[in-house]
Amino acid sequence: MASGDYETHEHDVIVIGAGGAGLRAAIEAAAQGVSVGLVCKSLLGKAHTVMAEGGIAAALGNVWPEDNWQVHFRDTMRGGKMVNNWRMAQLHAQEAPERVLELERWGALFDRTKDGRILQRDFGGHRYARLAHVGDRTGLEMIRTLQYHGIHQGIDVYMECKIERLLRDGDRVVGGFGYWRNTGKFVLFKAKAVVLATGGVGKAWKVTSNSWEYTGDGQSLALWAGADLIDMEFVQFHPTGMVWPPSVRGILVTEGVRGDGGTLRNKSGARFMFNYIPEFFKGETADNEAEADRWYEDKKNNRRTPDLLPRDEVARAINTEVKAGRGSPHGGAFLDICTRRPADYIRKRLPSMYHQFKELADVDITKEPMEVGPTCHYIMGGVRVDADTTAATVKGLFAAGEVAGGMHGSNRLGGNSLSDLLVFGRRAGLYAALYAKDFGGQHTVDSGQVESIARTMLEPFSRSGGENPYAIQADLQDIMQELVGIIRTEAELKEAAKKIEALKQRAAKARAEGGRAYNPSWHTALDLSSLLTVAECCTLAAIERTESRGGHTREDHPYTDDTWGKINVVIRQKQGALQLAREPLPEMPAELRTLFQERT
Amino acid sequence: MPTVAMQVFRGDGGGGEFKSYRVDFDEGMVVLDVIHRLQATQARDLACRWNCKAGKCGSCSAEINGKPRLMCMTRMNLFTPGETISVAPIRTFPLIRDLVTDVSYNYEKAKQIPPLRLKPPETDGTYRMMQEDIDRIQEFHKCIECFLCQDVCHVIRDHEELKKSFAGPRFFIKLAGLDMHPLDTRDRSEFVKGQAGVGLCNITKCCTEVCPEHIHITDNGIIPLKERMADGFDPIVWLLRKFRGQRKA
Structure with a gap:
């Protein structure tokens, strides 16, 4: 061919993307006994998962025995303003604990409770302290654990390799075509099933917590191959990104700061979140500072601090304060943990934040407040999938993690991303492998x-x-x-x-x-x-x-x-043009609906 | 806008040289920002590897004014105004292009390490671990695999012939972490002495000095591993350690 040769690799399943979802999918597919290729744009272990800080949401009940999957499911749906795919939210809440325990069996070392179990921390929108974590570097622990477990599972890893287009044979996806970053040479992957685990789209915005990799690859690959996207209007702006100096604007400041006692203040020192409690969350949110502060220790008799409202609410509140002229000197809000927790506690619980502010902004967070503001962080929408199998609407294509839509509705709760990666990464690997095993006959690449x-x-x-x-x-x-x-x-x-x-x-x-x-x-x-x-x-x-x-x-x-x-707003491509459609959400069964009838 | 004089290595496996550039820079910038600005405005094909730009992924390792550092965590105000800043690829690994090197050596070593072998769970099917027993290992788990420690390690840097039988500081702390892991039951002493070649390390602590995560690679990782090898393998001591955990400071 005029444009040069290409090499060909053939697998039963190829997984595109090697963050939490991709690694978990590859591990599961390999466990099913099929041949697996894992293709990633960066070096192994560098994917965006590595940046996740706060934790993995899972109703283990280690800190609050009252917690269970129903409460987690309910928090997730309410956080997403009820437009989540209910079945995904249910599977996620039910399976997250086992996925976390599995990571521990693969060597992950989460912070511990006094009796030696996995410690859980508070986060926005979660009724109980629910996030399994390692200080503020949980994503690193997760990706390293999956990576070092994965390299012994017989998976072929293709690093620094970018897939440009999926290939179809008739109505099936049968592989992908791309290039090696190192050499620029072309490479063809033939596969019976393809799992997309490519993450998000945040590089389309200027102020973002996302790395260069987040260029919407998987969403686009799916769309171009004929699959549906849903909910693409729902983009999460994380309330707390760094705002100064300009070159670090957007870098994430974990919600764990507020989970561990930090509070947002405006330029006059007022805890403004008390002015932004929406009707929807009034029943479960403290309306005064004393109750909010007591809640950290006594969740039974107090309501949650409004500092930990879901992210969409907090981001809008900061935005409003800044626009009203009540912001910090560099156009954000103050995030104060230094007056509320001892320096040792801050350094132990939030070592990366301490380091990040010290090195990049000359701010000692044990002595001064941080300046923070909203940063583009996550897209709730993505490839439309079947909840149980993660199958996209084109045969042979599966999607898991941020690239998939539906799980988080219109707003994702913190901590629900890492658990999503594990739960649906595993499901994607499993069902892609089963699909590949059932695949009859030959697939040809044109x-x-x-x-x-x-x-x-x-x-x-x-x-x-x-x-x-x-x-x-x-x-x-x-x-x-x-x-x-x-x-x-x-x-x-x-x-x-x-x-x-x-x-x-x-x-x-x-x-x-x-x-x-x-x-x-x-x-x-x-x-x-x-x-x-x-x-x-x-x-x-x-x-x-x-x-x-x-x-x-x-x-x-x-x-x-x-x-x-x-x-759901659905987008598909027909004859090269985008088409939008309004399609009904899957309807939640009656027995789950009853979970939403209680007071708070 | 102030400008800075940069010397950036350009080239590939066939050779190369430092090229001079003058780049605008703003307050608060890090070296990686300057490299990106250079890319966008003067040298579009300048190759550099990066991901998170927040010191968490360990992709943008380089030698800045001769010192191994992460480009994303090196503030421009570290340098004297007017100083020329040189940026070169990490020297120990084969060059691909410009600032990007082939670090596959590290991925090969990683694969050789015998993985965790899990002990049986408690009666309820889960595991208990005390925080004080995992503090030390959590320190090792902070490693972002920037491979700066591998870059400065004399054994890897200066002795091509020894690379085959030497894992390097990154993997010594990986091995130490597995060895101290309360749930692990595997004996890796043969591997540590043999394939990993811990005996070749002569404790110059260069690795510890460049670690951007400030992990005490030598004191907390390599020296305990060496001590274990010197003690010889005593199965009773080893078992006791597994059950009691590592409580010594």
């Missing part, structure tokens, strides 16, 4: 399809006088930040859609300099197609949903609307 993808991939090298791909990416980040942020209006969203359209024209002229070996300008040029695709999906879905709910706030439609509470 070489014409492959050659056309390869040609498109090399185009950035042959464009003369083209656009700077980094500049296009930066412009997109500005557009999304300004126009598709925490607070949205139809006019701004439509303007964003128009500007994204213009950026697509520019991206078609993006030019890579230099050769194919480890060339970030080429990689950035290629990533623009997925980044622009997910940005467009978020924007169009946000225009469609004319209400405010969770991670989607419309200034022109400020209330939550019950009619929308029964609807």
Whole structure:
């Protein structure tokens, strides 16, 4: 072929992405006795999971025996403002404890209770202290445990390898085509089943806690292969990212700071969250400082501090305080733990935060408050999947973790991501392996399809006088930040859609300099197609949903609307064009509905 | 806007050289920010590996003014105004391009380490571990696998012929962590002496000095491993350690 050779690897299952979900999927598929290839953009162990801080939500009941899967399920649904896929939320709450204990059996060392069991910490929206954790570096412990367990399971790992397109044979996905980052050479993976575990889309925004990898690869691969996406309007802005200095703006400050006693204050020192308790959470939230402070020790007789309302509520509150001129000097809010907990406790519980502020901002968090503000953190929407099997709406394709939609509804609770990765990563590996075993006959990869993808991939090298791909990416980040942020209006969203359209024209002229070996300008040029695709999906879905709910706030439609509470916005691609549809949410069975009838 | 003079290594396995650039920089920037600005404005194909930009993933290791560091955690205000800053790839591993090296040696070593072999659970099917018994191992688990310790280790850096029989400081703390793990029942002493080659380490503590996570690699990891090897393997002492945990300071 004109564009050069490619090597071919064949597996029963390939897993794309090696964070928590991808590793767990690969481990499970291998346990089923099928051949597994794990393909990841970065080195093994560097995926975004490594940055997760606070913990893994699981109703182990080690700290509060009253906790159980029903309470966790209920917290998750309420946190998501009831538009979660109920079955995913149920499976997640039921299976998370066993997934955590399994990590322990694979060598993970969580912080302990006094009697030697796994300690659990408080987090936003969770009724009981529920997060298994290791200080504030839980994601590192999780990925390292899965990584070191995984490398002994006979999985073939393809590191620094990027899949550009999925391949289809008739109505089935049968593999993927991409390139090695090191050499720029092409590589074809043939597989009976493909698991997407590629994470999120946060690199489309300017202020984000997400790394360069979060360019919406999996959502786009699925869409282009004919699968449905849902809920793409629901984007989580984590309330507490660093705001100063400018170069670190967006880096995450764990919710564990508030879980461990920290409180938000405005510039006059007031604990403003008491002014932002929504009707929906009034019954379970303390309305005065004394009760809020007592709650940390006595959850039976006190209601939860509003500092730990779900993330969407806290992010909006900080946004409002700043806009009203009550923010901190660099446009955030103060997060104070230094006046509330002893220095030793802070250093022991939050070592990474201590280190991060000390090294990057010259702030000693045991002596001074932090300055924090919202940062784009997570997308609740993603590939539409079957709850039990994680199967996408195209045969042979499965999705787990952040790339999948539905589990978290309109807003994810902190701690529910790591547990999601484990629960649905395992399910994806299991059902992809079973699908591969059942797969009858031959699958063929059409070489014409492959050659056309390869040609498109090399185009950035042959464009003369083209656009700077980094500049296009930066412009997109500005557009999304300004126009598709925490607070949205139809006019701004439509303007964003128009500007994204213009950026697509520019991206078609993006030019890579230099050769194919480890060339970030080429990689950035290629990533623009997925980044622009997910940005467009978020924007169009946000225009469609004319209400405010969770991670989607419309200034022109400020209330939550019950009619929308029964609807998913679905996006699919037909003949190269995006189509939006409003489709009914799966309906929760009566026995689970009764869980929502009690007072709080 | 102030500018800074940079010397950045450009090249590949076939050779290369430092190239001079002058880059704008803002308050609070780290070296990785400057490299990114350089990429976006002057050297689009400049290869550098990075992920989290928050000191948590260990991808952006480089030698900055000759010192092994994470680019994302090296603030520009560390340097004297007007000073030229040089950025080079970590030297111990084969160069791929510019600032990116082939660190597959480390992944091969990782795979050789005999994994956890679990003891039977308590009667309720779960495990108990006391915090004081895992404090030391949790310190080792802070490792972000930046491989800076491997980069400065004299055995790996200067003795190509020994690489085959030497695991390096990153994996000594991995081994020490497994050895001290309250749930583990595997004896790795042959491996530690043999394939991992702990005897080759002469405790210069270079690894500890460059660790961005401030892990006491030598004192808390390598020296206890060496002591164990010197003691010889005493199954009774070993069993007692497993059951009692590691309580000594």
